[in-house]
Structures are given as C-alpha cells and as structure tokens.
Amino acid sequence: MKLLLKNIQIVNPAQSLNQRKDILISNGTIAEIGQIDEKGCDQVIEGNSLICAPGLFDMHVHLREPGREDEETVQTGCNSAAAGGFTGVACMPNTSPAIDNAEVVSSILEKAKNHLVEVIPIGAVSVGREGESLAPIAELYTAGARAFSDDGVAVKSASLLRNALEYLQMYNAPVIEHCEDESLADGAMNESEVSTLLGLPSVPSVAEDLIVMRDILMAEYTGGKVHIAHISSKRAVEIVREAKAKGINVTAEVTPHHFTLTDDSLKSYDTNFKMNPPLRKAADVEAIIEGLIDGTIDCIASDHAPHSIEEKEMEFIYAPNGILGLETELGLALSELVHKNRLTIEQLIEKLAINPRKILNIPVPKIEKGVEANLSIFDPDLVWTVEVSKFKSKSRNSPFNNRLLTGKSVAVINKGKLYYQNQYHSL
Amino acid sequence: MPLSNRHLLGLYGIPREDIQLILDTSSTFREVLERPIKKVPTLTGKTIVNLFFENSTRTRISFELAQKRLSADTVNFSTSMSSTKKGETFKDTVKNIEAMKIDMIVVRHQSAGVPHFLTKISNANIINAGDGRHEHPTQALLDMYSIREKFKSFEGLRLCIVGDIAHSRVALSNIHGLITMGAKVSVCGPPTMIPRGIESLGVKVLHSIDKAIQENDVLNVLRIQLERKAGTNIPSVREYHNYFGITAERIEKNNPNIVILHPGPINRGVELSSEVADGPYQIILNQVTNGVAVRMAVLYLLGTL
Numbered sequence: 001m002k003l004l005l006k007n008i009q010i011v012n013p014a015q016s017l018n019q020r021k022d023i024l025i026s027n028g029t030i031a032e033i034g035q036i037d038e039k040g041c042d043q044v045i046e047g048n049s050l051i052c053a054p055g056l057f058d059m060h061v062h063l064r065e066p067g068r069e070d071e072e073t074v075q076t077g078c079n080s081a082a083a084g085g086f087t088g089v090a091c092m093p094n095t096s097p098a099i100d101n102a103e104v105v106s107s108i109l110e111k112a113k114n115h116l117v118e119v120i121p122i123g124a125v126s127v128g129r130e131g132e133s134l135a136p137i138a139e140l141y142t143a144g145a146r147a148f149s150d151d152g153v154a155v156k157s158a159s160l161l162r163n164a165l166e167y168l169q170m171y172n173a174p175v176i177e178h179c180e181d182e183s184l185a186d187g188a189m190n191e192s193e194v195s196t197l198l199g200l201p202s203v204p205s206v207a208e209d210l211i212v213m214r215d216i217l218m219a220e221y222t223g224g225k226v227h228i229a230h231i232s233s234k235r236a237v238e239i240v241r242e243a244k245a246k247g248i249n250v251t252a253e254v255t256p257h258h259f260t261l262t263d264d265s266l267k268s269y270d271t272n273f274k275m276n277p278p279l280r281k282a283a284d285v286e287a288i289i290e291g292l293i294d295g296t297i298d299c300i301a302s303d304h305a306p307h308s309i310e311e312k313e314m315e316f317i318y319a320p321n322g323i324l325g326l327e328t329e330l331g332l333a334l335s336e337l338v339h340k341n342r343l344t345i346e347q348l349i350e351k352l353a354i355n356p357r358k359i360l361n362i363p364v365p366k367i368e369k370g371v372e373a374n375l376s377i378f379d380p381d382l383v384w385t386v387e388v389s390k391f392k393s394k395s396r397n398s399p400f401n402n403r404l405l406t407g408k409s410v411a412v413i414n415k416g417k418l419y420y421q422n423q424y425h426s427l
Numbered sequence: 428m429p430l431s432n433r434h435l436l437g438l439y440g441i442p443r444e445d446i447q448l449i450l451d452t453s454s455t456f457r458e459v460l461e462r463p464i465k466k467v468p469t470l471t472g473k474t475i476v477n478l479f480f481e482n483s484t485r486t487r488i489s490f491e492l493a494q495k496r497l498s499a500d501t502v503n504f505s506t507s508m509s510s511t512k513k514g515e516t517f518k519d520t521v522k523n524i525e526a527m528k529i530d531m532i533v534v535r536h537q538s539a540g541v542p543h544f545l546t547k548i549s550n551a552n553i554i555n556a557g558d559g560r561h562e563h564p565t566q567a568l569l570d571m572y573s574i575r576e577k578f579k580s581f582e583g584l585r586l587c588i589v590g591d592i593a594h595s596r597v598a599l600s601n602i603h604g605l606i607t608m609g610a611k612v613s614v615c616g617p618p619t620m621i622p623r624g625i626e627s628l629g630v631k632v633l634h635s636i637d638k639a640i641q642e643n644d645v646l647n648v649l650r651i652q653l654e655r656k657a658g659t660n661i662p663s664v665r666e667y668h669n670y671f672g673i674t675a676e677r678i679e680k681n682n683p684n685i686v687i688l689h690p691g692p693i694n695r696g697v698e699l700s701s702e703v704a705d706g707p708y709q710i711i712l713n714q715v716t717n718g719v720a721v722r723m724a725v726l727y728l729l730g731t732l
C-alpha cells in the first residue's frame with residue numbers, strides 16, 4: 001500500500017531537518033521525500049497544518065501486565081500510546097510478578113510483537129524489587145530489557161546501587177531511579193503550607209533531593225549511568241545541572257503533570273491529583289521548565305500509571321499514587337511548553353522522540369528514503385477537550401478530564417502499520 | 428439568616444456570620460440543657476448516622492446526646508479499621524448506608540478529606556467530627572463557645588495553642604475559627620511539632636512555654652499522643668513535660684490570669700500537671716457540657732436549612 005503525506009512539515013533535529021515536503025510511504029518504508037504526485041497512492045493525508053516527527057517514545061509507563069490486567073494490558077497500553085502519538089514505550093517492572101526474570105521480559109515482548117507500538121521492558125534492579133539482591137541483569141538484558149529500575153521506590157541501598165551501576169557497564173544501560181528517601185516517604189502529598197492546611201501527611205522535597213544526590217555521587221564514583229525518573233523538585237534540578245556540568249553520566253526526565261500542576265490542585269482532595277513524586281510548588285514548576293530549556297532535563301515521560309476506579313475513589317491517604325499520561329502528554333507539552341514559548345518544536349521533539357532513545361541506547365528513527373517509517377504526525381494547533389471516557393487506556397484516572405489543550409496527535413506509523421482516525425491500517 | 432453552607436466540613440473559609448450564628452444558637456441550647464426536661468422536638472423524623480471509622484467515644488457520645496436531645500433518630504456505625512481491608516470499599520459502605528434514607532452523616536475518619544469525599548457521593552448533610560490531622564470543627568466551636576462565655580468577645584483576644592500542632596485537627600480548626608473572629612493566635616511547641624508553613628495561616632510560632640503563658644489570655648493545650656513512637660518527634664514524654672508541660676508554678680510565675688482549655692482526654696503530668704488540670708485556671712468541664720450544646724446548634728442549623 002502507498003501512503004502519501006502531502007505537504008507536511010518534516011521536523012527532525014537529529015538530522016537538522018525542518019522543511020515542508022511530501023513523504024511517500026510504500027509498504028511501510030519511506031520510498032521518497034520531495035514533490036510527489038498523488039496519482040497511484042492508496043491514501044493521502046493532507047499535511048498543511050501537520051508536523052511529521054520521528055515516532056515519539058515514552059520511556060516511563062506502567063503497563064500493569066502481568067498482574068493487574070484489570071487496569072491495563074500490554075495491548076491497551078500500546079493502544080493508549082498510539083492514540084497519544086507514540087510509537088514506542090519503555091515499561092516499568094513493578095508488575096506482579098516483577099520484571100525480574102527473562103520469562104516476564106519475553107512474555108511482554110511476545111504480547112507487543114504484532115502491535116504498532118514498540119515496547120522496551122525495563123528490568124528490575126533487584127529480585128522482586130525488594131532491594132536485597134541483584135536481579136539476573138545479564139539474562140534480562142539478553143531477553144530484551146534495556147534499562148533497570150526498582151521504580152516505585154529507589155534502589156534500597158547504596159551498596160546495591162553501586163553494584164548495579166558497575167555491573168550494567170557491560171551493556172552501557174542506565175539505572176532509572178525513582179528518587180525518594182524511604183525514611184521520609186511516609187506521606188500522601190508534597191510538604192508545604194498546603195499540606196498543613198489540608199491536614200494530609202506529607203513528604204518533603206528533600207526526600208527526592210537526597211537520593212538524586214546519592215545517585216549522582218554513585219554515578220560519578222562508578223562511572224555508571226543514572227537516569228533520574230520524574231524529577232519534580234527545584235533543588236533536584238539544580239543538583240542534576242551541577243552534575244552535568246561536571247561531566248557526570250546523569251540524565252533526567254519530567255512528567256507533564258510536574259511541569260503543569262502544583263500542590264494547590266490537591267485542595268479538592270481529588271485523588272486524581274495524588275501521585276508520587278507529588279505535585280509541588282510554582283517555583284519547582286518554573287525550575288523544571290528552565291531545566292527543560294537548558295537541557296538539564298533530557299526528556300519528557302508520562303509515568304503513565306493506570307489505576308482502577310474503585311482504587312482511586314478511596315479515602316485520600318489510602319488511594320494509590322499515579323495518573324494516566326500517554327493520551328494527554330503531547331497536548332500538555334505543546335500547550336504548556338511550545339505555545340507558551342518556553343521550548344521550540346525542535347526541542348520538544350528532542351525530548352519526546354530522540355533523547356529517550358539515546359538514554360536507552362536504542363536506535364533513533366530517521367526520516368529518509370529507504371528506512372522503515374517510524375513517524376508521529378501531529379497537529380500542533382488543534383484545540384481539543386480531554387475526555388477520559390474516550391481514552392484507549394483501560395483506566396480513567398486522569399486529573400486532566402475536561403481540560404482544553406492545544407495540539408494533538410493525528411497519526412502514527414511504525415512496523416508497517418498506520419494508526420489514523422481511531423483505526424489501525426496495514427501499510 | 429441561615430448558614431451559608433449545607434455541610435460543616437471545617438472552619439476554613441467559614442464566614443464570621445456563620446460562626447456567630449452557631450455560637451448564638453449554642454447559647455439557646457445551653458439553656459435547654461439546664462432545664463429539667465432537656466429534649467426539644469426540633470429534628471423529629473430526621474435520621475442521622477454517626478459514621479466513625481476511628482475510635483472516639485467522647486466525640487461520639489457528645490454527638491449522640493445532642494441528636495437525642497433534638498429528637499432525631501440516630502444510627503451508629505463504628506469500625507476501628509478501614510472497611511476496605513475487609514474487601515468493602517469506603518464508597519460501598521457509604522452507598523449502603525445512604526440507601527437507608529438518611530438525612531445527615533457525622534463522620535470521623537483517619538484520612539483528611541473524607542468529609543469532602545462524602546459530599547460527592549452522598550446527598551446527606553455532612554458534619555466533620557474529625558478527619559485525620561485536618562479539622563475538627565465542632566471541637567473548635569465548643570472551645571470558642573467556652574472562651575466566649577469567659578471573655579464575651581474574640582476581638583484582640585490573645586490565644587495560644589500548645590502541643591503537637593503538626594498532628595492535630597483541633598489546632599487547625601481553632602486557628603481558622605479564632606482568626607476569623609478577630610483573635611490573635613499563636614502556636615507553641617518544639618519545632619518538630621510545628622508543621623511547615625503554619626505562619627501562612629496568620630499565626631505566630633513560639634517555642635517557649637513561659638513566653639506563651641506570659642503573652643496570652645488563653646492557652647488551648649493539646650493532648651500529647653503517647654502512642655506516637657517515642658524518640659521521633661520528641662525525645663521523651665518526661666522531657667516534653669519538663670520543657671512544655673503547664674504547671675501551677677509556671678502559671679503563677681508568668682501570668683496567673685491565664686485561662687486553660689484542653690480538648691481532653693488529659694494526660695496528667697504530661698501536657699498539664701494535675702494541679703492545673705483540676706485547678707482554678709481551667710474551664711475543661713465547661714467545655715464538655717458546652718460541647719453538647721454546640722453540636723445541638725450545628726445539627727439544628729444544618730438539619731433545618
């Protein structure tokens with residue numbers, strides 16, 4: 001089948017590309033880029049208002065399979081990713097059982113095999129994510145895991161972290177850290193005057209900063225790669241900035257909710273605003289955006305965390321942490337960062353498509369003749385209202401329901417498949 | 428003029444007129460409580476559920492008595508542990524109770540925000556009887572009623588709340604209510620018991636109990652939770668008593684006119700010495716009687732909106 005993307009703005013900063021042309025995709029491969037006649041094409045997408053970027057990649061999602069298939073599966077999570085404009089995701093190992101053995105990696109890859117969206121499993125650092133002994137890292141890597149994390153918690157001890165960072169140098173793969181000091185972590189929101197007002201037990205931002213500092217010192221000492229997941233505090237951004245200036249091997253990601261919302265949102269006691277790390281202050285949001293601008297923060301990742309309605313509709317202190325992210329991520333990033341003139345569209349594509357793959361040490365798709373098409377096509381100016389009832393995810397826990405966003409995915413192409421107008425098509 | 432809200436979730440943001448109305452209505456019911464027949468037919472036919480997810484015999488009995496004196500039908504639902512652990516969610520529990528056609532829910536829960544959550548899943552009037560470390564509005568109202576009996580006005584009154592402010596729902600409700608009514612409020616305790624950003628609520632922070640006694644007309648002394656793990660936020664109960672406990676000697680030295688409130692139950696020899704607990708400075712038993720009158724007022728005002 002021949003698909004023509006007509007008169008579309010092609011943007012790929014990795015190739016210094018930013019030009020308006022036609023792209024012909026034939027049987028899933030980019031056959032030609034230039035001025036192409038529509039004649040003989042099976043399908044044409046008019047690109048006048050659209051941007052074509054390398055397929056977006058979200059390196060922090062929870063697919064819940066195995067264990068909580070009532071909340072999400074590999075299949076529904078991938079559908080959610082495709083609807084949100086992503087052609088790849090990396091899934092966290094806090095499943096049940098955890099991704100701490102090669103069979104779980106293989107079964108996830110098997111389930112994702114025929115989907116448009118590529119799934120990269122993240123292996124557990126420790127057996128059962130319990131922080132005691134190293135998971136079989138080499139076996140996990142061989143089976144397809146490309147990063148390692150005990151996400152949900154930080155790697156429990158400095159000694160285990162040290163060993164993981166040293167061992168992983170065989171593969172040049174990162175440890176992805178959920179940075180939170182366990183002894184300070186007994187709370188349901190950020191510690192501030194708002195937690196005092198709401199009477200909710202709280203976690204101070206220093207709980208994050210301490211582990212960011214520990215991890216960076218350990219990366220420096222071992223020469224290993226540390227990736228800071230969902231950075232959320234101003235001080236943590238400063239620490240990462242200083243570490244990068246010193247040449248330490250550290251990278252960082254931020255979620256859309258942490259550059260969009262503050263802990264004032266919790267005044268409604270709506271558990272859809274309960275996440276970990278918690279929403280913080282306006283000064284943290286500003287520091288995060290500055291970190292995105294100057295490159296301290298390498299990428300944007302959703303921390304897509306599906307939860308059942310029954311579990312979220314609970315007393316605040318008992319409700320689980322986390323919100324859906326995949327289907328609002330691009331819209332929030334465009335609305336909050338690009339349309340507010342904080343990031344250029346090129347910077348955004350670096351943070352959503354290029355840098356996550358570089359961190360995971362996997363190939364970054366190119367937009368050139370002869371390669372398999374791995375593309376995200378989006379309308380940066382389309383104004384739309386978020387409706388969680390229409391999400392492809394199995395869950396509904398988003399605080400952004402009814403929010404007006406500017407910018408939305410139109411189509412994604414990968415592995416010889418096209419997702420367009422709510423349907424999958426073979427190319 | 429009725430109350431401006433059909434629930435009583437806390438005293439944060441409650442207008443002065445509402446607090447005034449509750450306190451004035453409480454005076455009326457306080458008189459009723461002095462009559463030989465202490466019952467009025469005001470809430471006949473109304474059904475009220477006391478939904479207690481956390482043990483609090485005193486608060487529950489006070490509410491129950493207030494409900495009986497107003498001739499309401501009362502149902503008690505108490506469970507010391509979250510029903511979710513038994514497989515039934517909080518929401519299911521509430522929906523079940525709601526199906527029994529109830530008019531009001533008085534709720535006590537270990538999680539802040541549960542009364543707010545209830546307003547979204549129930550049509551009943553919701554009264555917060557203590558949610559986590561958030562608010563306990565009827566306790567603060569009865570404290571304020573007791574203060575007003577003594578001082579007539581809150582304008583310019585200097586009051587200090589002493590103890591573990593960080594883990595207290597009583598403190599927060601008192602702060603909001605008293606500031607709204609024009610009092611000057613401070614808090615006193617070791618820094619580990621003072622929550623972040625409390626100054627933003629308009630209170631002054633003190634760490635010296637002598638100074639707190641000197642500078643104030645009233646001390647509202649909180650119960651120290653002995654069950655809280657020792658050695659975490661204070662080194663020991665003994666040290667707390669030596670540095671923050673209120674003794675007759677400290678009062679005589681600093682300000683013999685001070686008035687002492689305590690929400691009860693008292694840990695004698697910890698936050699108050701026995702002399703003070705039984706002495707001339709305190710109005711603690713008035714508080715208990717006033718508690719019934721204040722809760723009658725709240726139930727009446729919400730139940731007849």
Ligand SMILES: [Zn+2]
Nearest residue numbers: 151152178229
């Ligand atoms: Zn995490």
